[in-house]
Amino acid sequence: MQMAQPILTLENIHKSFDGTKVLDGISLSVLPGQFLTLLGPSGCGKTTTLRIIAGLETPDEGRVLLNGAEVTKLPPEKRAVNTVFQNYALFPHMNVLKNIAYPMKLRRVKKEDAARRVEELLSVVQLEGFGKRMPSQLSGGQRQRVAIARALACDPQLLLLDEPLGALDLQLRRQMQGELKALQKKLGITFIYITHDQEEALNMSDLIAVMNGGHFEQIGAPEEIYEHPTTRFAAQFIGQSNIIEGVVASAGQGSALVEVCPGNAMVVPGAFQAGERIALSVRAERIDYADKAEYGFTLAGVIKMHSYIGGVLRTTIELPTGQELLITGANPVSKYPAGCRVFVFWDPAVAAVVERGKAE
């Protein structure tokens, strides 16, 4: 199968502000029609990345390509890219109609055509009849829809959304997530979406780029990111992960015995060398425990506490090393009380290796 041409390519982008590195050589490519989410904590460089794609910032190094053509130095008004800003940035002195018609006015679209398009867009975002309102007379959710309609007015190839749901309450947020996703599928436009909310990212994206400290930790489909994190940060930022460190005691064909502490070892699939130090990530809900070892797991610990957090029971188990494992189970009552000595086990296939290196 021949790969489609990426709609957007970032090549080794570097950016510093006043001597502080914000982007440290990021590269990315996005295919047409994809919904890509940049996910990361605040200050990780995701907004700067978006601004570089929009042309609102120029990278210190690296190239930006749209449909294969370099646009690194092109001003924002010359790029077929539109942005939905974090606080929507609706022009406060223009009503909804004028806000949405503004990009068409700039392109000298005929008045009647522009008016028709505005009505069309208002119905796409379900705001028919709101045209005469000023932005100040709209609720947060309505402003957000207007901002989307305005950004879509000139059929951009790429729509950038900077935490567009950040200012909304949880219920509206959930509803808008669904609507945005549906809109994206319907229009077939490529979305690049910023959020620091992992649930939002997992729910909406085709592709997630986990960002931290100005670089990408991992880029992949939501399931891939969740089930097979490749870095410690990706594992810990999304979901509830347990990072377990150990040294490969003996390596066999396609699997190894990893010792967490003397007498406590576990089987890990993969090719390793004896003496290697590795870190594993195991999701809290993928771990189980019992008073006798199963699957050949002999990782022993003591139940420290149970806490019921609604829907799931969260159990803390302390390993002999002092490390605590967090385990969540759907069963609200545990067979084993706190203080009980148990063995922890999981399907070796659900453990992801997030770090490996030579033992010191």
Add this chain to the structure above:
Amino acid sequence: MKRTNTWRSKLFVLLVLLFNYLPIIVVVVYSFNASKYGNWEGFSLEWYEKLFRNTQIMRSLKNSLFLAVSSCALSILIGTAGAVGMAKSRFRAQNLLENVSLIPMMLPEIILGMAYLSFFSILQVPFGMVTLIIAHTTFCVPYIFINVQSRLVGLDPAYVEAARDLGATQTRAFYDVTLPLITPAIISGALLAFAMSMDDVVISFFVTGTTSNTLPLQVYSMLKMGVTPEVNALCTLMLLVVFGAIGVFYLLSSLRRKAR
């Protein structure tokens, strides 16, 4: 905090208001006095009639209006351009430059007046309307500058960025977005500057010529022959204009608040 809305606090407010406005009320009342002297002899519009027939006063009023409008217009251009340029750029000594540009507001007028006098004398600029406009523009610019600047500081840069993102060039974004959003600040600055220019005596005194008497200067010279009811009538009319301007200003800002 307990609200002390007693008769004592009300009386205090009343006294403060009286203290402020009593002299003004006296001027207004006396402008309608039929008598030329202090005693009240009944209501009359005689002084207003005389006022409008006084060609000297009318000419100085025209001068003052022309002066205020032209120096306001010039300072809107200079002050706005300065504030916008300042907001866009970052350079060393920017703070210093900003503060220096506000100094004309704080300097004693007498010093400014002296400075203009010697400056124009050295350059051999003939004194008259031109020197008046230059001098008034200089002290009007800071009022526009400071107003526009504080508005620009509070202006979310995302508005201009959104305009650029939607296809506007830098210049277009300025006219479509920045300018409409700073216009209220320009207007309120201009109203202040207009008022300052209209009632300036000291600086005008130093830089005026023989044919360019302004209204305040005219009033001042008329006072040398005592307070005539004509002056009272003139002051009443000026008050009317000032209160009108303030009224318009409040109306505009309350309309804007409602629209928000």
